[in-house]
Amino acid sequence: MTAKEKLPLALRAAYLALHRASDAQFADHGVTADQFVLLATLARGGRALTQRQLAQRMPSDPSTVRAMLVLLEKQGFVERERHPSDARARSVSLTAAGKRKFQTLWRAGETIRDGMLRALDSDQAETLVRLLQQVAGSLNSPLPGAATGASLVLSSHKEAS
Amino acid sequence: MTAKEKLPLALRAAYLALHRASDAQFADHGVTADQFVLLATLARGGRALTQRQLAQRMPSDPSTVRAMLVLLEKQGFVERERHPSDARARSVSLTAAGKRKFQTLWRAGETIRDGMLRALDSDQAETLVRLLQQVAGSLNSPLPGAATGASLVLSSHKEAS
């Protein structure tokens, strides 16, 4: 088995271990691992995002994000207001309760982050992050075969603020 | 942002990119990425597995695996026979059609594996696999805080054949 053949399953196994550990850890707090990611995306940005921006950054699908937002809105962690300059859009942000919740969740996640690093030194952790970003980057940029030559310009997409 | 803080999201982003690319690639063949993993697990073993063994190796839950097997059985890719020596157990294996299907899928997956490696040289690919295995290993072994000292013996579990 070459590294090429092992890589997909190794990536999957590591992610599933992370996802299950996170779900278990966050279950006590009434949120899922994916909902945590959504809250973290809002918290990290610091400002309100449209649902589309949120979907891009998760990354996820607009209709998936909407379903998640409805759940989080019921719990009072996010609010969706009319966008000031674009009446089509919704401006999504954390409520005060949502900010507090995120801080609690972030602390709860410390256990998981420590667990991931237990078998790595800090150089290895940095290397791993870098390699994962490289893999994600090349998977997300098209040109799978040579079929879509016209999409070369899309291989790095800047995101307007 | 330290590597420790970035690692979970980097792992998630890389896996989701892989998962989506795989689902897109395999959709033409009528299976999901996770069903591919199940078929690959059976193919890799070479021999029949019980549903429990299959669940452990995926890794997944026995009842999840059952639901997937029902779907794959309808498509004629797997069969579940009575286990020869344990009447409680089912012996799951690929049908002839399932083996052919897996070969087709494996070839279709080549595009994805190449996509993952496009930004890595072969040393980096091996390093990445190793680091992912280390992370998965420490996430899967207990002792999250210091609460479960008695579970130290479980930190490496051998699997009987």
Next chain:
DNA sequence: TATTGTTATACTCTATAACTATA
């Protein structure tokens, strides 16, 4: 015309708990 979001819909994966049959 293109874009933002909503709605309806459907499917897969996930997982728990109660259960039957067997070891």
Next chain:
DNA sequence: TATAGTTATAGAGTATAACAATA
């Protein structure tokens, strides 16, 4: 008593397509 699998049930995420409102 413990284990393998089934069943019922529920929920979460995923995604497509048709649609309304707005840019």
